[in-house]
Amino acid sequence: MPPDAPTDVLSQNDRSRFEAIVMPHLDAAYNLSRWLLGGRSEAEDVTQDAILRAYRFFNTFHSGDARAWLLQIVRNCCYTWLKKNRNWVDVDELDDASVPREEQTPETLAISVNDRERLTRALEQLSPHFREILVLRELEGCSYKEIAAITSRPMGTIMSALARARQQLRALLTEPVTREARLEL
Amino acid sequence: MSCELAHTRLHAYIDGELDANGSADFNQHLRACPTCAAALGEQEKVRQALQQSRLYSRAPAGLKLRIEESLPGPRAKTTVGIGFWRWLAVAATVLIVAVLTWRQLGPDERKPYDQAAVVAAVDAHLRSLQPGHLVDVQSTDQHTVKPWFDGKLDFAPPVHDLAANDFPLLGGRLDVIGGRTVAALVYGRRKHFISVFVEKSAPSSSWSGSGETQGYHWTAWSKDGFNFCAVSDVSAPDLDELKQIFLLSQ
Numbered sequence: 001m002p003p004d005a006p007t008d009v010l011s012q013n014d015r016s017r018f019e020a021i022v023m024p025h026l027d028a029a030y031n032l033s034r035w036l037l038g039g040r041s042e043a044e045d046v047t048q049d050a051i052l053r054a055y056r057f058f059n060t061f062h063s064g065d066a067r068a069w070l071l072q073i074v075r076n077c078c079y080t081w082l083k084k085n086r087n088w089v090d091v092d093e094l095d096d097a098s099v100p101r102e103e104q105t106p107e108t109l110a111i112s113v114n115d116r117e118r119l120t121r122a123l124e125q126l127s128p129h130f131r132e133i134l135v136l137r138e139l140e141g142c143s144y145k146e147i148a149a150i151t152s153r154p155m156g157t158i159m160s161a162l163a164r165a166r167q168q169l170r171a172l173l174t175e176p177v178t179r180e181a182r183l184e185l
Numbered sequence: 186m187s188c189e190l191a192h193t194r195l196h197a198y199i200d201g202e203l204d205a206n207g208s209a210d211f212n213q214h215l216r217a218c219p220t221c222a223a224a225l226g227e228q229e230k231v232r233q234a235l236q237q238s239r240l241y242s243r244a245p246a247g248l249k250l251r252i253e254e255s256l257p258g259p260r261a262k263t264t265v266g267i268g269f270w271r272w273l274a275v276a277a278t279v280l281i282v283a284v285l286t287w288r289q290l291g292p293d294e295r296k297p298y299d300q301a302a303v304v305a306a307v308d309a310h311l312r313s314l315q316p317g318h319l320v321d322v323q324s325t326d327q328h329t330v331k332p333w334f335d336g337k338l339d340f341a342p343p344v345h346d347l348a349a350n351d352f353p354l355l356g357g358r359l360d361v362i363g364g365r366t367v368a369a370l371v372y373g374r375r376k377h378f379i380s381v382f383v384e385k386s387a388p389s390s391s392w393s394g395s396g397e398t399q400g401y402h403w404t405a406w407s408k409d410g411f412n413f414c415a416v417s418d419v420s421a422p423d424l425d426e427l428k429q430i431f432l433l434s435q
Contacts, residue, residue, distance in 0.1 A: 009258035018256075020429035021350070023249065024422040030244035044245065048252050055256050063349040066426065116238045123240075137200065138235040141420060143375055144202050163196040170231050 006056040018058050022051070025067045028140055029074045035135045036078040036128055042085075050077040068142070071150045075132065082128065094129050094153065094161040122172040130165035137162060186214040191221045199228055201376070246280075247273065303405070303414065305362045307398045309369065310380040310416040313358065319378065320356030320371050330357045334368055342368040342383040343411065343434075350430050352379070372427065379417035379427065386412045395421065404428050 010018060029050060033043040050073050054061075061069050082088035123131055136142040136150060144158045153161075186194075191214045197203045198211050215222050250273065253260070313319050322333040331344040337359055346354040355371045360382060367384040386392075392405035392412040404424045405414040413431060415424050 012259045015256070015258060015260065016433065019253070020433055021426060023253070024425040024429065026249055026252070027241075027243045027422060030248065031242045034242040040245070043242075044248055047244065047248065048255065051252050052256065063351070065351050067422070115234060116240065119234060119238050119240060134235070138232060139241050144197075144200065146375075159197050159202070160193065162200070163193060166196065166228055166231060170227065173231065 005059075007059055008056065010055065010058060014058060018055060021066045022054055022058070022061075022070055025070050026051070028067055029070055031139060032071055032074050032132070032135060033078055035123070035131060035139075036075070037081060038124070042081070046077050046081050047074065050074040053077065065146065065149070068146045068149045071136070071140075072152070075150060079128070088128070092129065093127065094133075094157055094164075118173065122169055125172055126165060126168055130161070130168060133158070133161050134165050134169065186210050188214075188218060188221060191215075191218065192224070195221065195225055195228065199225070199232060250276070302363050302392060303394075303396070303398060303403055306380070306382050306414045306416050307401050307403060309360045309362060309382065310401065311399075313360075313369065313371070313380055314378065319358070321358040323356040325354050325356075327354060330354065330370070333357060334359075338366060338368055340385045340411075342370070343409070344370060345431075345434050347372065347427070347430055350426075352427055352430070374417070374419045374423055374427075377417055377419045379415055379419060379424070381427070381431075382414045382416070384412050386410055395424070397421075406432065408432055 026047070030043055030047045033047045033050070034040070037043050037046060050070070054070055054073050057073075079088075079090060083090065123134065126134070132151070133147060136147050142150065144155055147153075147158050148155045151158075191211060194203065194207065194211055198208065203211060215225065322330055324330050324333075325346060325348065327344045327346045331341065334342055334344075334357065344354070344357070348354065352372045352374055355373050355378070357371060358369045360367050360369045360380075362382060362384070365384055367382050370381040370383065372379040372381060386407050392407060392414050395402070395404035397403070401416055401418055402421045402424050403414060403416045404421070405412070406428055407413065408431065413428075415427055417424060
């Protein structure tokens with residue numbers, strides 16, 4: 001058997017290592033799934049699938065950043081789920097490296113700490129790729145290098161993608177009234 | 186630096202991803218350009234709101250257990266003869282009793298750990314972050330760091346280089362916690378530092394528990410006659426991973 005083929009069952013020793021090294025990042029796995037999928041039960045199921053997958057491929061993980069390794073698997077499982085269950089079409093909008101200029105808006109940004117609902121709604125309006133990158137950076141505290149590893153993108157793309165994600169979020173947060181009014185019409 | 190360039194770099198600046206030269210150039214541009222300075226202020230506001238609004242969803246209780254039960258193969262612990270749901274019911278009961286007991290205890294009796302030791306450990310970690318105070322012996326070699334403690338302590342702390350686990354050993358120093366001289370091992374994690382304090386455990390003192398004090402995470406454990414307390418600004422799961430590695434290493 002090739003050394004990097006998936007295994008169905010880990011030895012007791014490897015299992016202890018798995019539980020010690022991978023399982024502490026369960027919260028990170030769940031948080032990313034939750035933000036990508038939305039619902040609680042979907043996030044639980046996909047997190048469970050992803051960890052089972054990580055378990056089966058644990059012999060391909062030799063050393064390094066266990067969180068980044070696990071999140072890479074979680075992310076792939078989430079996107080597969082979205083394609084299958086939400087007919088989501090993966091268009092990679094992050095490849096465009098240009099950053100549009102910040103528009104000068106007359107309103108100032110009215111956002112305060114603990115404005116949880118508004119922030120959640122705004123984040124949910126972003127496309128999954130932009131949302132993911134903000135969740136990894138701002139909630140999970142990942143470095144650009146880690147985000148690049150998790151999302152399998154070059155480092156250079158991460159900075160411009162973050163810039164665009166933040167601009168979109170900021171735009172959503174500066175015009176909440178008009179946006180809601182439009183939805184009601 | 187042009188506004189165009191500053192505009193893109195602004196995000197790397199906020200994220201602490203610019204090198205020293207890049208930061209200096211950017212700062213210089215900021216002083217001369219109110220537009221970019223205003224843009225930076227706005228982005229900082231969004232970022233603060235994101236980070237401080239409890240948007241992080243932790244895994245629900247029970248998910249970890251459910252997953253561990255579902256993984257095939259031998260387990261470290263066996264639950265022979267008890268079905269999973271019964272097991273869960275027992276666990277839930279224990280949890281409820283624990284929470285109720287916890288709530289009934291007054292703040293003074295609620296001491297899952299030695300509070301004074303933790304506060305002292307966090308203070309010691311903070312002091313070590315002052316320039317030039319991080320390590321007394323700077324080495325990534327455990328065979329250099331371990332003998333350095335000889336004659337300075339009445340015990341030999343266990344020292345492992347954990348670079349393979351992404352916790353490179355950076356060195357060691359002496360610290361004083363609760364009037365006792367302890368060893369402090371310094372590990373790196375990405376761009377962060379972790380102090381692992383080690384003392385010989387006495388019958389009257391053992392360190393345990395984990396939490397957050399002054400914005401720093403800490404976690405404490407005991408093994409092989411030593412007390413350990415790790416303190417850092419890395420995430421709680423990162424510290425937990427370090428603890429698990431210490432518990433597993435020989």
